[in-house]
Amino acid sequence: MKNVVMLENLDHFNIGQILESGQVFRFEKISDSSYLLNAKNKLIKITQKQGSSSLLIYNATLGELDEIWSRYLDVHTDYQTITQTLSYKDNYMAQAVAFGEGVRILKQDPWEMLISFIISQNKSIPHIKQCIGNIAQQFGFPIDEYDENGKTYYTFPTPKQLSYATEEDLRACKVGFRAPYIIDACQKNLNGEIILNDLYLLSAEEAKESLMKIKGVGPKIADCILLFAYSKFEVFPTDVWIKRVIEGVYFKGKEMKLSEIQIFAKEYFGDLAGYAQQYLFFYGRENKLFK
DNA sequence: GCACAGGGCCAAT
């Protein structure tokens, strides 16, 4: 990791909060201020000192910073307006934003998001990470060795690479009943039934409909893909955590249907729903609220 | 040790 580049004057940017907010799975914390991040077929180390507005990215060049990482890390979005608008909504939202002041929504790879969130269903985050790691190790390419621990890291497999996996192979990666879903995603991708790059151009609604043709992709998983890969910020992925938070904060603890929560979020948060979801998720989960 | 839930979805009522 000899190349290092620096990003300065970042506000509303906390790499720890960004990575720990449940949107990304291929990272590990290696010290109080450093993370290893496996993305874009590369392994980088990101260091941000406590409270600092600058970032060091190891194993990256200036060219890669411009062409890859500034977009991936969403450094050009103005979060001042977003956080302010949401904070004015209500007191609870203001607390959530204050707690997760440095959260940003990454622009990740659609294929990796598709498979990752198919795996995510009815699993806890550590388990999701483990399965994705297993799959990368089995079907991806090795990348740089990280010389501080001598461990080998792997790229996320392409659709072609992953299509060589049998159901048995996938089950060996501990994905369980999701194995046929992953196979279906590979097939629909390779035979052109779904062209992931085309979904950028569609509305969130159209793109969601398309994603849900894949087995194992329901409304929640489709919304996660739309938000974390396609930057469709008007969606509101509603999982058990968010459901409990919304019920607790906005409906006096009354049990609500998913469809009702979707309608509420769209109406209340508008085109910032995706950001709102991310702050609420991070706040609720880190503090084990409404459990 | 064992019940339970985990960033849900499918298939059968």
Added chain:
DNA sequence: ATTGGCCCTGTG
């Protein structure tokens, strides 16, 4: 529209 079952693992 509603509900049971699901691979597997960490937690209490």
